[in-house]
Amino acid sequence: MPIPGQLNPPQRLLLGPGPSDVHPRVLSVMSTPLLGHLDPAFLEIMLETQQLLRDAFLTKNSLTLPISATGMAGMECCLVNLIEPGDKVVVCFKGFFGQRMIDVASRTGAQLTVLDQPWGEVFDLNRLRETLKTIRPKVLSIVHAETSTGALQPIAELGKLCHEFDTLLVVDAVTSLGCVPLKVDEWELDAVYSCTQKGLSCPPGLSPVTFSPRAEEAMTRRKTKVQSWYFDMTMIRQYWGSDRAYHHTAPITMNYAIREGLRLLHEEGLEARWKRHEQNHKALKAGLTALGLKYSAKEGNQLPQLNAVFVPSGVDDLTVRKRLLNDFGIEIGGGLGDFKGKIWRIGLMGHNSRPAVVFTILAALEQCLRGVGVKINSGAGVAAAEEVFAGS
Ligand SMILES: *Cc1c(COP(=O)(O)O)cnc(C)c1O
Secondary structure, eight states, rough: OOOOOOOOOOOOEEESOOOOOOOOOHHHHTSOOOOOOOHHHHHHHHHHHHHHHHHHTOOOOEEEEESSSSSHHOOOOHHHOOOTTTTEEEESSSSSSHHHHHHHHHHHTTTEEEEEETTOOOHHHHHHHHHHHHHOOOOOEEEEEETTEEEEOOOTTTHHHHHTOOOEEEEEEETTTSOOOOOOTEEEEEOEEEESTTTSSSSSSOOEEEEEEHHHHHHTOOSOSSOOSTHHHHHHHHEEEEHHHOSSSHHHHHHHHHHHHHHHHHOHHHHHHHHHHHHHHHHHHHHHHHTOOOBSSTTSSBSSSSEEEOTTTOOHHHHHHHHHHHHHHHHHBEEEEEEETTTEEEEGGGGGOOOOHHHHHOOOOHHHHHHHTOOOTTTHHHHHHHHHHHHH
């Protein structure tokens, strides 16, 4: 086989559920020289990153750090460190990533209870209260931004509720961090994990996690070893803490990346960041509605950073997505699980949440829809979005 040519990937606009496009400043720090993982200069970067992360999570939790792997690793890390065989655990299931939690939790030997809700819906606090009251689980686990359905689960009151029953609350914030309000301390969340490739505009590769003092206490009370060697926080924290004991070689370049992604977040300000996502979502939503598309999540629970809409009847999902990719270089997501072939998922995350992107996807999608026979007034989507921007 001849040696393949130098890598030259095509230009894309990544508007799926992640990865989303990397901010140019992040790409730039990623081409700076490597440091050793115990170099004092790198240790300084680690400290800075942890503080930037605490500020992003709005927490004072000392145990806050990026796990060296993707969002799923954060899920596994949080669950395996808090659950021991025989522990009562409740997993809330209302989409694909809730299913993943069930799978991970069921491997820990937990006594698992699954609560389910139709895809696209969210859980009502009263129902959760009833469950907590009857089961009194050690852990309740829930997805904040369910990327597979586009629904935002309200969790502001859930931590307090869990603590009434001595339950620890684990939250999947993989698609939330850097896009929508997430207040770890104020909302009393006990273990939260996220990722780098969605709201933080970095490549995939790290999973920021944070554990409350309550969660730390539960970890110290463990009678059994954590089932995973790599994700055992008792060892990971020795590298991220003052011991600086070698555990694994930190992915240096990815740590540069998240530091820059977090600097961008704080330069803009959390409130301004959330507002920007909301604003661009409103414009996109007006445009998509004008194109005749309907959201899969209910009004009031729609994620601004992940717009999930039903594929119109009579339209082939793949034909449209292929044309978007081939003719316009735009990637959007298809459906997962119950929603396979039924929805499109359009992400406006981090750096990609901006008016130019809103207009681009609306114009391109209109072309593709018309190409498969959908009747749309020329420019309807773009005009509707423009109106929202003009009014703001
Ligand atoms: C993307 C995503 C994950 C998985 O993250 P990976 O980085 O793909 O491992 C988990 N939960 C939710 C809600 C997600 O959107």
